[in-house]
Amino acid sequence: MTGQQSSGDPRRFLDEGRLRRSPRRWRDKQAVTRYLATLAMPHLLEPLTERELTDRLADLADDPVGLRRAMVDLGLVSRTRDGAEYWRTERTEHDETSDAAATAQRVLGEDR
Template structure:
């Protein structure tokens, strides 16, 4: 949620400042103010250490954002490739040679199209901000999690729908039945993730224990949590954790 509520400037730096510390918008890592953090035989105050964390764990904010699903960035695969090469500092000629398309003038045209997209995005953001001040009937939508796969109509979920689904499918903390419809599956899985610790890495047995307490067919739930991009794991299945 902090990711989607962040300003453009906060997204650019990759973290937000809170009263007690700094929170990485890319993974949720938190560093506390007033503590000196050691790194490579050096000592850093909290904000600088957060900047180092982003560089070491995510390469850069650009690398993280460009790697998000195209439904979240609005970029085509071709535009994604172009932006990546531009970010690397390559000239139009170098980009043309690497992609093997058109000529240097073709790349300049793509730059123009991207600038048009930027101008449109700024205008659209301004319109949406103004709309918030007037639209009293807009429903509150559940934010799409950043690691969501195959983002489509299934993710069109309001907070009211989410609450109703929890009431329908859960009783005293237990999932009574796993729904067949994709949208309902998504709402149920989202609720299950609330039972998992954001900062914990689970062994397979630990995760199975948590899921079994929710639903008898823990293997089914585990598979869908991974398939929908809520949970990641090591290739050998020795460790599982919530994606952020």
């Protein structure tokens, strides 16, 4: 893309690569959260500690805890009952196909 993002591009809500405020419209909030989840957790099912995830999100948003909560609420990310560990469970439109295939092979044990 050349310098400008289309109206459907979630990056239009970022200021110098950071989310300063969550968009007002629900559809836009979902789009931005899906995009940032993919950036912060590029590999499906890769476990991260709460601190690791929060640190990654702090690089992307002014409210990393709120963003983490939104990712869980949308079902993009799961966590252990005590909240000590998180992992992304949903593939988004921002994932590369090759990453999804590699994850499937790793999870299914087909990389023999």
